[in-house]
Amino acid sequence: MPSTTLDPMRAVYPSLAGRRIFISGGATGIGEAMVEAFAQQGCQVAFIDIAAEASALLADRVAKQGHLKPWWRQCDVRSVGDLQAAIHEAAQELGDFHVLVNNVASDDRHQLLDVSPDYWDERMAINQRPAFFSIQAVVPGMKRMGGGSIINLGSTGWQNKAGGYPGYAVAKSSVNGLTRGLAKELGGLGIRINTVSPGWVMTVRQMKLWLTPEGEQEIARNQCLAERLQPQDIAAMALFLASDDARMCTAQEFVVDGGWT
Incomplete structure (x- = not known):
């Protein structure tokens, strides 16, 4: 029977040692x-993350484990200026x-008839716009180094026609x-870019806000694999795509959803 304990160090990628990684929304989940x-x-x-307390605790925990202490800043990504300033500072x-x-x-729930133009813009400002402007900020540095890897987090929710968050679905479908x-443009600079689309990952937020007995039944009915998706499963795919082992992978979507989609 498969183990229910996930080991985030399933594989070691020698090419990643010493590399510098920037992650948006890194404090939780x-x-x-x-x-x-x-x-x-x-x-x-x-x-970067808007949650300062969780960010500080994570950075301290990683350092106590004997690893390089992560650099972090509190940042509201709805401000493109603040987002790019944090990337440049780092x-x-x-x-x-x-x-x-x-x-x-942010997959906050909302209904079609309740969405105002301001709320729509706010959904895009969190779920769509930061990816583009983060890429814009890091590409000059990657160009100087002769290459890099960009990993965009998508979602299978819109692909499975999940309801309850049309703004989020539109934003994630654009990834x-x-x-x-x-x-093509980035490939000429030696930069790879790919999408990782998670299924329903059992983060603390998901279990607290959205997971119901009916949701558990839906997972059991739709996933091909019985185990519940964990954040480490998504991290494992990101590690591969960041490494030289994925040197010829670009312009692709990699789905990690237990076989649901």
Whole structure:
């Protein structure tokens, strides 16, 4: 029977040792798992998040585990100026980034008839816009280094026609367009860009806010694999795509959903 204990260090990627990684939305959930996973590979991780207390606790925990202490800043990604300033500040202190992970997102529920133009813009400002402007900020540094890897976090929710968050669905469906629309241009600079689309990952937030007995039944009915998706499962795919083992992978979507989609 498969183990229910997930080990975030399933594989070691020698090419990642010493590389600099920038992650948006890194304090909790999938982002937290990725911060820890990259740190365990010997990377220097930088991350931003609006949750200052959780960010500080994560950075301290990683350092206490004997890894390089992550650089972090509190940042509201709805401000493009603040977002790009944080990336530039981190690069000035640590060096240009080899890897960018566009993870930040908010899947707050909302209904079609309740969405105002202001609320729509706010959903895009969190779930869509930061990825593009983070890429814009890191590409000059990747160009100086001769290459890099960009990992955009998508979602299978819109692909499975899940309801309850049309603004989020629109934003996440655009991630593949961003990935494929930039792949050729960035490929000429030696930069790979891919999408990782998680299924229903059992983060603390998901279990607290959205997981119901009916949701458990839906998972059991739709996933091909019985185990519940964990943040570390998404981090494992990000590690691969960041590494030289994925050197010829670009313009692709990698789905990690237990076989649901």
